[in-house]
Amino acid sequence: MQSFLPPHRTLMGPGPSDVSDRILQAMARPTIGHLDPEFQRMMEEIKTGLKALFQTENRLTFPVSAPGSAGMETCFHNLVEEGDTVLVVRNGVFGDRMRENVVRAGGTAVLVDAEWGTAPDLALIEAALKANAEISIVAFVHAETSTGVLADAAGICALAQKHDCLTIMDAVTSLGGVPVLVDEWAVDAVYSGSQKCLSCTPGLSPVSFSEKALDRVRARKTPVRSWFLDLTLVMNYWDGEGGRSYHHTAPVNALYGFHEALVMIFEEGLDASLERHAKTHTALAAGLQSMGLSFLVDADVRLPQLNTVVVPEGVDEASIRSHLLSAYDLEIGAGLGPLAGKVWRIGLMGSSAKMANVELCLTALADAFNRNQYKADGKAAVAAAQAAFAA
Amino acid sequence: MQSFLPPHRTLMGPGPSDVSDRILQAMARPTIGHLDPEFQRMMEEIKTGLKALFQTENRLTFPVSAPGSAGMETCFHNLVEEGDTVLVVRNGVFGDRMRENVVRAGGTAVLVDAEWGTAPDLALIEAALKANAEISIVAFVHAETSTGVLADAAGICALAQKHDCLTIMDAVTSLGGVPVLVDEWAVDAVYSGSQKCLSCTPGLSPVSFSEKALDRVRARKTPVRSWFLDLTLVMNYWDGEGGRSYHHTAPVNALYGFHEALVMIFEEGLDASLERHAKTHTALAAGLQSMGLSFLVDADVRLPQLNTVVVPEGVDEASIRSHLLSAYDLEIGAGLGPLAGKVWRIGLMGSSAKMANVELCLTALADAFNRNQYKADGKAAVAAAQAAFAA
Numbered sequence: 001m002q003s004f005l006p007p008h009r010t011l012m013g014p015g016p017s018d019v020s021d022r023i024l025q026a027m028a029r030p031t032i033g034h035l036d037p038e039f040q041r042m043m044e045e046i047k048t049g050l051k052a053l054f055q056t057e058n059r060l061t062f063p064v065s066a067p068g069s070a071g072m073e074t075c076f077h078n079l080v081e082e083g084d085t086v087l088v089v090r091n092g093v094f095g096d097r098m099r100e101n102v103v104r105a106g107g108t109a110v111l112v113d114a115e116w117g118t119a120p121d122l123a124l125i126e127a128a129l130k131a132n133a134e135i136s137i138v139a140f141v142h143a144e145t146s147t148g149v150l151a152d153a154a155g156i157c158a159l160a161q162k163h164d165c166l167t168i169m170d171a172v173t174s175l176g177g178v179p180v181l182v183d184e185w186a187v188d189a190v191y192s193g194s195q196k197c198l199s200c201t202p203g204l205s206p207v208s209f210s211e212k213a214l215d216r217v218r219a220r221k222t223p224v225r226s227w228f229l230d231l232t233l234v235m236n237y238w239d240g241e242g243g244r245s246y247h248h249t250a251p252v253n254a255l256y257g258f259h260e261a262l263v264m265i266f267e268e269g270l271d272a273s274l275e276r277h278a279k280t281h282t283a284l285a286a287g288l289q290s291m292g293l294s295f296l297v298d299a300d301v302r303l304p305q306l307n308t309v310v311v312p313e314g315v316d317e318a319s320i321r322s323h324l325l326s327a328y329d330l331e332i333g334a335g336l337g338p339l340a341g342k343v344w345r346i347g348l349m350g351s352s353a354k355m356a357n358v359e360l361c362l363t364a365l366a367d368a369f370n371r372n373q374y375k376a377d378g379k380a381a382v383a384a385a386q387a388a389f390a391a
Numbered sequence: 392m393q394s395f396l397p398p399h400r401t402l403m404g405p406g407p408s409d410v411s412d413r414i415l416q417a418m419a420r421p422t423i424g425h426l427d428p429e430f431q432r433m434m435e436e437i438k439t440g441l442k443a444l445f446q447t448e449n450r451l452t453f454p455v456s457a458p459g460s461a462g463m464e465t466c467f468h469n470l471v472e473e474g475d476t477v478l479v480v481r482n483g484v485f486g487d488r489m490r491e492n493v494v495r496a497g498g499t500a501v502l503v504d505a506e507w508g509t510a511p512d513l514a515l516i517e518a519a520l521k522a523n524a525e526i527s528i529v530a531f532v533h534a535e536t537s538t539g540v541l542a543d544a545a546g547i548c549a550l551a552q553k554h555d556c557l558t559i560m561d562a563v564t565s566l567g568g569v570p571v572l573v574d575e576w577a578v579d580a581v582y583s584g585s586q587k588c589l590s591c592t593p594g595l596s597p598v599s600f601s602e603k604a605l606d607r608v609r610a611r612k613t614p615v616r617s618w619f620l621d622l623t624l625v626m627n628y629w630d631g632e633g634g635r636s637y638h639h640t641a642p643v644n645a646l647y648g649f650h651e652a653l654v655m656i657f658e659e660g661l662d663a664s665l666e667r668h669a670k671t672h673t674a675l676a677a678g679l680q681s682m683g684l685s686f687l688v689d690a691d692v693r694l695p696q697l698n699t700v701v702v703p704e705g706v707d708e709a710s711i712r713s714h715l716l717s718a719y720d721l722e723i724g725a726g727l728g729p730l731a732g733k734v735w736r737i738g739l740m741g742s743s744a745k746m747a748n749v750e751l752c753l754t755a756l757a758d759a760f761n762r763n764q765y766k767a768d769g770k771a772a773v774a775a776a777q778a779a780f781a782a
Contacts, residue, residue: 001440001657003413004433004650009423016643019422022394027644028419031410031592032397033722042395049392065594066457069619069639077617100618195640201422203456203594203642225616226468227491228460246727248460249586251594252407253418254645259395266392331424336637 009325010352012361013333014145014306015173016195016202017349019257023200026260027253034250042259043238043250049262053175053198053270054190054208056182060231061208062238063194063258065251068172069097071191071205074229075168076101078209078217079137079189085110086137087128087165089120089156093146093336094170098139105225110135116338117147117308119301122155129163138165143174145196146336148297148308148345150178157185166213172196175206176265177277177305177349188213194254197277197305199350200261203254277304279389280353284346286388287362287381291369296343305353307346308339312374317341320368328364358385400716401743403752404724405536405697406564407586407593408740410648414591417651418644425641433650434629434641440653444566444589444661445581445599447573451622452599453629454585454649456642459563460488462582462596465620466559467492469600469608470528470580476501477528478519478556480511480547484537484727485561489530496616501526507729508538508699510692513546520554529556534565536587537727539688539699539736541569548576557604563587566597567656568668568696568740579604585645588668588696590741591652594645668695670780671744675737677779678753678772682760687734696744698737699730703765708732711759719755749776 011018032039043062050061064071076098080086084107088099091114102109112128114120120140129135138160142153153169160167166188171180176197182190188210195202209217209231217224217231224230228248237247265273281304285295288309296308311317317334321344324330333345346361359382366378402409423430434453441452455462467489471477475498479489482505493500503519505511511531520526529551533544544560551558557579562571567588573581579601586593600608600622608615608622615621619639628638656664672695676686679700687699702708708725712735715721724736737752750773757769 001436001654003417003654004420004436004647006420006423006427006433006647007429008421009427011422011424013424015640016422016424019644024419024421024644026394028415029395029397030399030415031402031407031586032400033402033404033407034593036397036400036716036722038398042397045392045395066461066619067639067642070457070461073617073619097618104614104616104618193640195422201642201644202425202640203645223495225495226464227488227495228457228464248458249406249584249593251458251592251642251645253410253415253592253648254594254642256395256397257644263392263394325427331427 007329010330010357010360012347012352012357013331014345014347015193015349017199017347017352019199019201020264020351022264023257023260027201027257029256031252034252035244035246039252040244046255046259046262049266050206053262053265054180054182055184056208058182058208058210060214060235060239063255064205064207065248066205067203068191068193068205070229071207072097072101072170073226074207075189075191076105077224077226077229078231079166079168079213080105080107081220081222082106084136085132085134086139087112087135089125089140091118091120091147091149092116092141092144094141094144098170117149117296119149120151120156122152122159125156126159129159136165137168139168141170142180143178143303143306145173145306146339148303148306150301150303154185157187161186166216173303173306176273178303179274182208194258197349198261198265200258201254203251204258277348277353280348280355280358281307283355283385283389284348284358284361287358287385290381290384291366291376305347305349307348309344309346311342311344315369315372315374317344320372323368323371324364328360330360330364355389398720401721401748401751403738403743403748404722405736405738406584406740408590408738408743410590410592411655411742413655414648414651418592418648420647422643425643426635426637430643431635437646437650437653440657441597444653444656445571445573446575447599449573449599449601451605451626451630454646455596455598456639457596458594459582459584459596461620462598463488463492463561464617465598466580466582467496468615468617468620469622470557470559470604471496471498472611472613473497475527476523476525477530478503478516478526480516480531482509482511482538482540483507483532483535485532485535489561508540508687510540511542511547513543513550516547517550520550527556528559530559532561533571534569534694534697536564536697537730539694539697541692541694545576548578552577557607564694564697567664569694570665573599585649588740589652589656591649592645594642595649668739668744671739671746671749672698674746674776674780675739675749675752678749678776681772681775682757682767696738696740698739700735700737702733702735706760706763706765708735711763714759714762715755719751721751721755746780
């Protein structure tokens, strides 16, 4: 067994995205204790930064010590118990994972489906709320990582409030890539991931809870099914009044990296970062279109940070990805579920959202296509992207 | 918000322990995708290394993507469901956390208590097994981090087998510090932590499951209450036949560090590492005794890697820890629960188990004591430690 020296990849899949040297070096700083006063000071800064990122005043805003799936579970396991009915909006893999979470937490899911690649239909959501008065929570995915679709979060939250429901929002791929306005929309529970538009290493899941959400947790009749994720316990560590108490050992060095990721976002400015995502997407889209490629998702609900591109007829999608990885050290994502083999998912998240990546991706794709008998002009595609970026 | 520059501490608490530069630098290597072929090759090496460390041939042996508490939950949530009765041996904080886990998983716990600071009593365990035929799992803590006590794992496992029960063992503090013989003892489910005697950063929990344990999971009547920790899903990523499939995004860089921690353990040799823990403990004990301090735990069940030292009459334990931290950048641990204020927990785990740390700790303690009107001769204590180490 020898030390592992990973290759240098350019990460343009659905996450992880490129991680800057600053974040990597922050993670390599000396480990200190999870109850060290200096560490606690850093925890406070992380909470403050995260509140700004989620655009919320929610007191309980912190990163869960595990990947996004555990953030999702933190929301569902705390807010849902036996006897609860949850409306789950499902238009991709992560909507279905929400349904799974409702069931595992002991609740019943009422599903409102939308075709993969399309946005949730507000009229169907409203109809389901009217038809099922027992629904007390509405759960939806803001940015569906499996399809590249943006949901109308403001609209869904307004419907939920009208019907006296709390909301759970998946912001794994949206946070930092498109506006996420937790207080303005009145989202009650939200979770994200460190490795998408925040461009940190994978392994942490930022979450935030409204007072209404916490009241619901406090009023539970049964204990939360997960001890590790039970907010009434976790908050003694992340939000202890008059001193923190031990719950679990926090992932100290991962949090160093996460702190640095926040520092970098606010150095650039959140608005500037969102604009960079939007402009880079426009450039990539122009380049892809010049090669005759099309998007799965209509332009008005398309995510800038996750581009779902239809595999042209007769092209073997896996061989294209394999060539990109072996010849260009470039990772793009495959389709999931019913979209496997039919689309690529090209991420422009965080540090990966830059013109150098767009140009590399277009050049590498054109090369791979030409080996696959699908004729493409890489230089023209790069020129189209540059023109769109400059516009 | 500015970059966080942590102080350099010497970590002699109950974990995290000192993390070597090699591990920190491994974590700072460039992030690659969690499905990258190179990453998958590294995952296989981690599994192979972990099997050697746990001394098991168990095929399903991998690190859970979250801290030890999540490893604990992985064991209990997969093996326990509604209607199950679990015998929980409780002689400290972590035995009680096992009880909590049984309840959260929907099971019933039968408790066999031992006084904090003492080892579990095999006769009481056998009596409980005889009196409660419905017990199907025996759960116990191998090395109680809250008290510094080693349990007779071989004896407990033999009793469990005699009564046709599976076993769940907490090896968070034991793995790498004292022998952990999963196959020889026939432990069915075991979890540990990265930040104790493996001297890696906190955030990962190595686990291992026997075929009997997996048969029990496959025979469940109800779904595992945690989607994130459901072994039937997680194993498609860590142990996929004919290719891995996505479950959650693994903490890529944390796993780089964990891989390097394993490389370092096998470079030294597991037996040599265990001997180093034992010898360093002997040295520390001699030094502490020369200052008139005593241990909470009897010598025959004392953990070398976690030394629970009784706070002398009239000494304010918090002020001692505070002086160690501010004047020596040295962290030692406080007592938990009923032992709060009454003991210190001095860790000699992994890289922290070395004479330089022992000498620093004795010197710093003597200085702090002398400021607290408890007279101690630091130089004599160091000399006693060195003599014991050389013996």
